[in-house]
Amino acid sequence: MKKLIALVAATTLAATGCAGAGSFGGDGGGKTITVAIVSNSQMADAISLAPEFEADNPDINLKFVSLSENEARAKITASVATGGGEFDVVMISNFETPQWAANGWLTNLSEYADATPGYDENDFIPTLKDSLSYEGSMYSVPFYGESSFLMYRKDLLEAAGITMPTEPTWDQVADAAAKLDQPGMSGICLRGKPGWGEVLAPLDTVINAFGGRWYDENWNAQLNSPEVVKAVQFYVDLVRTHGQAGAATSGFSECGTQLAQGQTAMWYDATSAVSVLEDPTSSNVVGKIGYAKAPSAAKSDNGWLYSWALGIPKTSENPDDAWKFVSWMTNKEYLKKVGNELGWSRVPPGSRLSTYEIPEYKEAAAAFGQVTLDSINGADPNKPTVQPVPYTGVQFLTIPEFQDLGTRVSQQISAAVAGQKSVQDALDQAQQYAEVVGKTYQEGQG
Incomplete structure (x- = not known):
């Protein structure tokens, strides 16, 4: 059996550099399939189970390059866009997939799926499948899918006499955060980390909820409009007043730890967080968490739509073997394998409809399964805002420029969360960035 090589990047890597800091085993035989993967708990589970794939495919040697989210985006984008060819399999999202497919950078996976008995592409949740498709074919397949929802400590809310609706408003969430905030326990955890x-x-869903938008129908930037200013001011005030310490450096992982370790009463974030919160090996609050849909304001159904998915770059020299691994990691049997071997709370959620029919998973997901499915199905990337917009995407804009534009804007927001500048100043600067991008689209329409 081939040994599994796991290259784990522990430091920031240059986008054109070599990834990896350390390896485990590897006898060098057979074909090597190099997989660029984002480092989080579900992906770590996949790496831990991958020797079983190698045992069944002795001519394939897997090499994982595991990177933090921001590093992964930079490294994978640079490689695929330039035809670098370092990777046979890349972990990308519904942001990159349709754009990269249009550029001819990705392999059509529907053709592979159709030729793979039992793979059942039509079992993927429809909104997710559509978001990973281009011209009717899938160019990446979901490892997991997610929307966003509110997670809260049921016991703490009950003790405080607070009833959380299944579809709360942001005002109700802010009121609860104020009542729950106490020494050693923040009222809520919200991301403030740049990126x-x-x-x-999360902030973009709040902007959508408050009636804001990045651009009007004619690509005029709207980031310092009254609606956006109100939304961002609300978010910044909430996290600065009743949020966690060090909010400007808190991301998904940091907030997950805060709630799992009993240091915050609420958290608004990805539905995939249940894999951490409901796992007794990583959480002190198993069974104590309630789940509600993404909070509303002027607009409801504000949950985002996202998937970490696997694609095969056109530059891969071994696409058939790459598909063997991709299909193994995204098929129905893998989900059952995780449940049976690692625990049903650790099953990658939100990708396949059939997952929600597995008796053991239904039992494990009783508190969060239906709200997760409803949130994913309710997300509409084609109509994300109250007023019409020329772009698609709920928590991002599906345009190539958004990686750079979003990063720049996020740095301004993070500075406001840190108290280094006012929300108005941050958004005035963000508006300038957005205007530059908007003009390129206006010129293209002229």
């Missing part, structure tokens, strides 16, 4: 996939993910 378009960090602070902007």
